[in-house]
Amino acid sequence: MARAIHWERNEDPVGIWEHRGKVVLAGAGHSKNTDRRWDGVSMDRTLGAYVIEAARAAMDDAGISPEDVDGIVTSAGGQPAHMSLGSQWGPLRPFFDAPYDSEDGLTYVTAEWIQKQMNLPNVQYTNSHGETVWNLIGLAAQVVGDSRCEVCLVPYPNGNIEGRYHQNPSLEARGGAQWSNPWGWGLSGQGFVFDQYARKYGTNHERMAPFVVQEHANGLLWPYSYYAQHEPGPFTTEDYLNGRWIARDLSIFDCDRPVQAGACYIVTTAERAKDMKQQPVYILDHTESAFTPRSLVQTLDDTESWTDIQAKRSYAGSGLRPEDIDVFAPYDGFAVFTQYFLEAFGWRGVKRGEAHDFYADDITLKGPNPINSGGGNMGTGRMRTVFITDPMEQLQGRAGDRQVDIKAEVAVTIGVLPSNAAALAFSTSPD
Amino acid sequence: MPRPIPVPDAISKPFWDACNERRLIIQVCTMCDRRQFPPEAECRECGWQFHLDWMETSGRGTIVGFSITYDSRIMAWQEEQPFNNAVVALEEDPEINFFSNLPGIPVGEVPVGATVEVDFISVSDDQLIPEWKVVE
Numbered sequence: 039m040a041r042a043i044h045w046e047r048n049e050d051p052v053g054i055w056e057h058r059g060k061v062v063l064a065g066a067g068h069s070k071n072t073d074r075r076w077d078g079v080s081m082d083r084t085l086g087a088y089v090i091e092a093a094r095a096a097m098d099d100a101g102i103s104p105e106d107v108d109g110i111v112t113s114a115g116g117q118p119a120h121m122s123l124g125s126q127w128g129p130l131r132p133f134f135d136a137p138y139d140s141e142d143g144l145t146y147v148t149a150e151w152i153q154k155q156m157n158l159p160n161v162q163y164t165n166s167h168g169e170t171v172w173n174l175i176g177l178a179a180q181v182v183g184d185s186r187c188e189v190c191l192v193p194y195p196n197g198n199i200e201g202r203y204h205q206n207p208s209l210e211a212r213g214g215a216q217w218s219n220p221w222g223w224g225l226s227g228q229g230f231v232f233d234q235y236a237r238k239y240g241t242n243h244e245r246m247a248p249f250v251v252q253e254h255a256n257g258l259l260w261p262y263s264y265y266a267q268h269e270p271g272p273f274t275t276e277d278y279l280n281g282r283w284i285a286r287d288l289s290i291f292d293c294d295r296p297v298q299a300g301a302c303y304i305v306t307t308a309e310r311a312k313d314m315k316q317q318p319v320y321i322l323d324h325t326e327s328a329f330t331p332r333s334l335v336q337t338l339d340d341t342e343s344w345t346d347i348q349a350k351r352s353y354a355g356s357g358l359r360p361e362d363i364d365v366f367a368p369y370d371g372f373a374v375f376t377q378y379f380l381e382a383f384g385w386r387g388v389k390r391g392e393a394h395d396f397y398a399d400d401i402t403l404k405g406p407n408p409i410n411s412g413g414g415n416m417g418t419g420r421m422r423t424v425f426i427t428d429p430m431e432q433l434q435g436r437a438g439d440r441q442v443d444i445k446a447e448v449a450v451t452i453g454v455l456p457s458n459a460a461a462l463a464f465s466t467s468p469d
Numbered sequence: 470m471p472r473p474i475p476v477p478d479a480i481s482k483p484f485w486d487a488c489n490e491r492r493l494i495i496q497v498c499t500m501c502d503r504r505q506f507p508p509e510a511e512c513r514e515c516g517w518q519f520h521l522d523w524m525e526t527s528g529r530g531t532i533v534g535f536s537i538t539y540d541s542r543i544m545a546w547q548e549e550q551p552f553n554n555a556v557v558a559l560e561e562d563p564e565i566n567f568f569s570n571l572p573g574i575p576v577g578e579v580p581v582g583a584t585v586e587v588d589f590i591s592v593s594d595d596q597l598i599p600e601w602k603v604v605e
């Protein structure tokens with residue numbers, strides 16, 4: 039169990055990470071296709087099949103063989119507790135022949151399932167409780183640093199099946215829902231915080247456009263982006279401004295599109311990576327945070343104080359200063375999250391309330407402030423993995439058309455929610 | 470419109486019973502002098518359950534912001550779209566919030582900053598829930 043090993047660095051002062059620069063990202067792989075959803079028929083396009091495809095690609099990327107792998111750390115479903123990013127297949131629908139005779143392999147993929155299907159003979163350590171991708175890489179980095187395993191396969195599945203996402207037909211509001219569903223409260227939580235932000239700082243939703251448009255443009259340059267594969271046309275300011283409302287001021291184009299894809303990373307020691315194929319990306323730090331609102335709802339004040347705590351913790355853990363960060367990848371699913379993270383980390387000197395001014399300036403890939411050079415979820419779909427893969431490739435100088443013109447030696451990525459986040463710091467150098 | 474009806478549990482039952490008497494109550498920890506809503510099994514400050522009590526509120530508050538829902542995941546609400554989702558901060562402790570659809574206020578014309586007063590509306594034959602109306 040992830041929590042049972044006390045891997046999180048979430049109590050201040052965290053201090054510099056004891057394994058700073060001694061653990062690396064040595065490889066990355068993605069399933070070739072990013073689909074809108076699994077069709078329920080194609081057994082070569084299941085979430086399990088995509089994770090295996092991604093794991094093989096990651097191993098090829100690092101130049102390792104199945105015998106080298108001695109650990110598997112995953113989140114099984116992309117969320118806490120094996121939960122899927124989308125829905126469950128069962129119990130209303132019948133399962134299939136093995137290995138698809140349960141949810142495992144269809145809507146989540148455990149380490150044990152992967153080990154068995156990929157026939158990895160030397161795996162000594164498995165853990166399927168990595169939660170979202172930032173926490174997952176943090177967990178993997180910690181277990182490798184702690185010598186629980188040395189060459190760790192770190193798959194991250196992103197599943198979506200047929201049907202509309204998270205529709206709730208119930209007329210009974212039980213548990214936490216008794217405080218929200220009678221008033222139809224839901225994504226309005228995001229709209230509400232944005233409303234408070236816009237009032238406090240005198241800005242508005244239209245000023246989000248340059249950011250989301252730029253993310254779409256960046257995403258089209260990433261081969262695994264859902265949009266690059268299925269909707270390669272340009273996304274314009276007009277498109278953004280015409281987006282239908284979900285919960286004001288959150289439009290459809292501030293929401294990430296659920297997709298079906300798999301990704302995988304190789305996390306290992308700096309020592310071991312010397313024999314591998316790619317230039318290693320050194321992990322300087324991981325830190326985590328989780329918060330609960332005082333009352334019913336997360337307010338802007340909560341959002342700002344929580345992200346401030348996480349940012350300070352991240353800087354304390356890595357020893358970096360804002361001006362040290364070249365590549366910065368703050369999560370965007372929902373798009374409004376990015377401004378809260380950006381202002382907390384103070385990247386490029388951005389202070390509270392200044393994110394939309396920053397977006398209005400030059401945030402292009404070849405300019406001085408290429409935020410989310412991978413395109414984020416808005417530009418790639420609800421995969422989240424571009425927040426690891428792009429910083430990694432930028433630091434390795436192999437981001438292709440997405441390669442930024444600025445120096446790319448240090449990267450910081452953060453997600454998933456202001457209320458529940460992990461930050462990772464990467465570098466081209468172990469120091 | 471049929472809407473989701475709260476199902477009281479052991480912790481929340483006093484709150485929902487009070488609503489049926491048109492009283493808005495919240496938890497208070499008598500040791501920490503800390504108000505708490507929604508109700509929980511223990512005080513989040515001291516961690517104890519023994520000092521938790523219920524107290525009447527003023528039933529007054531301020532609208533601190535809002536959203537407008539156009540595409541709810543709660544299917545019962547979909548026929549009402551778009552609708553107001555306001556957040557009310559309680560007068561005596563603005564960190565305590567309540568939700569409101571502000572019945573009677575046109576969609577999008579939410580007077581942020583306005584004073585509101587609790588009202589109760591019926592969501593089933595035997596359950597009232599708190600709603601809020603703007604004080605003129």
Ligand SMILES: [Zn+2]
Binds near residue numbers: 498515
């Ligand atoms: Zn207390």
